[in-house]
Amino acid sequence: MNLFKDFEGRVLVALESLERIRAQSDAVNLQRVAVEPPRDPSHGDVATNAAMVLAKSLGTNPRELAAEISGVLERDEDIESISVAGPGFINMKLSPAYWQRTLSAIIAAGDEYGRSDIGAGAKINVEYVSANPTGPMHVGHCRGAVVGDTLANLLSFVGYDVTKEYYINDAGSQIDTLARSVFLRYREALGDDIGEIPSGLYPGDYLVPLGRELAEEFGSKLRGMTEDEWLPLVKDRAIDAMMKIIRGDLVALNVEHEVFYSERQLHANGAKAIREAINELTFKGHVYKGKLPPPKGQRPEDWEDREQTLFKSTDVGDDIDRPLIKSDGSYTYFAADVAYFHDKFERGFEEMIYVLGADHGGYVKRMEAVAKAVSDGEAKLTALLCQLVKLYRDGEPVRMSKRSGDFVTLRDVVDEVGRDSVRFMMLYRKNSEPLDFDFAKVTEQSKDNPVFYVQYAHARCHSIFRQAAEVFPQVDLEAADLSSAVDNLISDAFEIQLVAKLAEFPRIVESAAATHEPHKIVFYLYDVASAFHAHWNRGKEKPELRFVNETKPKLSMARLGLVRAVATVLKSGLTITGTNAPAEMR
Template sequence: MNEIQTLYAAFAGHLSAALDALEAAGTLPGGLKRGAVTVEPPRDPSHGDLATNAAMVLAKPAGMKPRDLAEALVAELIKIEDVTSAEIAGPGFINMRLAPSAWLAELRAIAALGADYGRSDMGGGKTVNVEYVSANPTGPMHMGHCRGAVVGDALATLLEYAGHKVTREYYVNDAGAQVQVLARSVHLRYREALGEDIGAIPEGLYPGDYLVPVGKALAEEFGDTYAKAPESEWLVLFRDKAVAAMMDMIRADLALLGIEHEVFSSEAELQASGKPDEAEAWLRSKGLVYDGVLEAPKGKTPEDWEPVELPLFKSTQFGDDQDRPIKKSDGTWTYFGADLAYHYQKAQEADALVDIWGADHAGTVKRIKAAVAAMTGVDGEPTPFEVKLVQMVQLLKGGQPFKMSKRAGNFVTLADVVEMVGKDVVRFTMLTRKPDAQMDFDFDKVVEASKDNPVFYVQYCHARVCSTLRKAAAEGFAPSDAHLDLLGEEELDLIKLAAQFPRVIEAAAAAREPHRMAFFLHDLAAAFHGYWNLGNDRVEKRFINHEDGTLTGARLFLAVQIGQLVRNGLALLGVEAVEEM
């Protein structure tokens, strides 16, 4: 890590030193936990530049009144260089005002750190496994997968930037009934490639044209060997060939969004390696799996229901509403049992797990969380585990539901959408709302060149910076930090917002919420455009001031750093910072 400290990190250190001084003086008892102490911007900027809750958080464990502790803390904080005032607000919050020199120093820090401004060691090198997409390998990617793919990929990049080691993982569900259906669907296309008239695709098989080339490839490889053969002779072979072809297609689709996974874990290989049995044995050794009979379904009991003894996981011990079977009556693994084994394996290899799931999987979150809570990870402690649910995306055009040609048979492919509007538009748009909120993707609005389109608004901010610098260079002006003290209140307000970038990084990483960066970039762009617009009516506020080359150099230096932050933030989201629009 670079040794240059950013402003919020520096003031967190100053606050810690002030608390140390109070401990040394006997005002505070030693050993108080400070994890909940924060340094952040006040909600109302008129209250100051920085605020801390230290007195509110520490007063009770210290056996003091919050205001008394705040008064003692203010006496220490006012000693800090660049703190011009420290005042108590309400029951014990402390607001500080800083000298302009503090913010100008931060502007220079942005310049010095460049692409590393905001990079953090918060993660401490701990490994986080982020599993995302994990679509069934039965066809191309569709827009139902897109949002989770972007959220997961942006989160992985964000966590790396915040100091974690990250594993990007895709779980290939290649052991269930759906891949048997895929094999039969491909066999039909194989026969078609051999010249057979297959007629309409039978109900229950995958109808998409994307299977036609797979069938042709199999016909070229095997001739008519399996055309009339019984299913038992070709089912496994065709399943494996079809899954491999689908995964190649999925990788290609994801590449259109700039997404690559480092690990592809096969459910079939997981089961073949005995991981589910290993997980069951371990859980039994802990008394967490037992043989029992499920309760009869509530309400009227079906006539064909029989009580069957099954291996049950004690998920009620971890907050679930009933214990869950990990095997079916025929001895095969339930979906939950296989998923439990998969997470058991991941928990042995990572310090923390994050899964990105579609909202249709909400009903299984509690039981998988219960299972992971029962497992011990790399350090013998339960592995932290979070599930982020992602809502579906509704496709619109001009505000109306939009239908596209569907080569996939019954859904709109991701490739079609990327081809229409581009990777950057898709990626940024997917992060303009919280993942668990419904999203409309209107093809007209996402390419609209207006301030109402956040993708355009942020990219235009960077393009505007680049355009300004090109024009300035043509007129003989260059950025300079020699006289930053000439910058006024409007410029300082822009710097104050920019200085929040590192804390937004850490907060977004800690909350596993990459959309916070998209929100911040929109706010930063709005502030920059707002400052720019001052020059429309007031010539003296323009970046290029022909009457004052020194002031122009300082403003251009500011513009350069705003452009740097936009680039840094967009890079985390996987979006290009364009130079012209």
């Protein structure tokens, strides 16, 4: 049940009953009519902008039109009162009976409450993390991993057919550097004095075990080979070893991708996939031979003062055309990106979401241009940029991890504060805003720690159920029909406020999915937890408000229905974020 869609339908019915709207139906755009919560809760429960968006096309004053619309809506039994505010907002206060039916519906829906079919099964590919397989994941990857995974969960929750994908960048020069770094550790394992790690190689101690494994497998055999001979052998083993580490890091964060797509697939069989993608763009008129003017400022690696094969990306929204094939006949990195998007489109995805680090901002326009050219505008590409995460401990910057070389690993953070704290807090700012992560604050048990506060609310719900089982041992609370128990008994103003907050969940979910803003879920969960804790505290001061009262079993069952609804919404929201919903906390 979506409260706001319900009343949007009622408002539309009221509008269509007005003679002036029926007479000018061609001039009226009802799609602009919305029903939302009022900015000030004291104004009512729902508000509509109908009069404000329709008045001009009808040639009338917004407040005058609002009064006319209100005259129709006030006949609705579920509207207790109605008023016009400001330039023409129509605010409605709903009846207790409506809220009781809403609560019953939430309880009856159970885990299905808040789910939606707005996705209609459309296929979406969410690619996130996609870190170079050159070492453990660091904290910079962590935020993108959580944002991408939560967004994928959210889109699935509202009816999209979602694939979670990781693109393994295993075909670039960084992999050669990795292999040379591993070979150095291999020599070290054989007893060679390798001295200080040369500049340009990866210095992390995480490569030491791999060097030992190579020494056990090959003995001194590799040392007698030329680089051209040992490089491919070491490269394959290095990639496999790094991806094993990365997969383990992701599992520790409760992130599981369905597809791991290797860039080397695009270069296989003479780079067949890249060649076919470029041929298709050529056939569509998006490729030409030419020279690019020298760029202003720092020159990119793929710029040449020679004729190259270029993607005419300026025709599809980019700032400059992009090289696909260098003058020596080799493919650019961008050519592989084109082929990869082409592969996704061929797999039937209607939208491709890329969750990227803040340093990839310049990558977005060119990929949007690729999407338009490859799909002829049929597929949508969305890029989400995740800003940096700064680590603190009691307000002081955290020192870098010694064992990982020069960065703090994702595993360092998860091991210290726990998976749930990491996931929830990585969402506690919009992805486009920088995020400060303080180890001390995310482990304290207080209202100032959002993940504790929300999880504690869920655990408190189950504590109330355990208390109820002791007070009413004859009642099977799991089997009890709590959805019917609430009729005419949930009427306290604070209880109604809590029901109203729960009723926002479907709207929040759909809005967060539509705008690709998973942070909205954790903000909402904190609001629900805050409302629930506040009402629980009132029961300490006023015994008549307590959820369990042994002298009033019917009222207790009704209030347990409210607790069940709170627990359901909290669990669903936490599940979307990939965070545990504990039944007990110590």
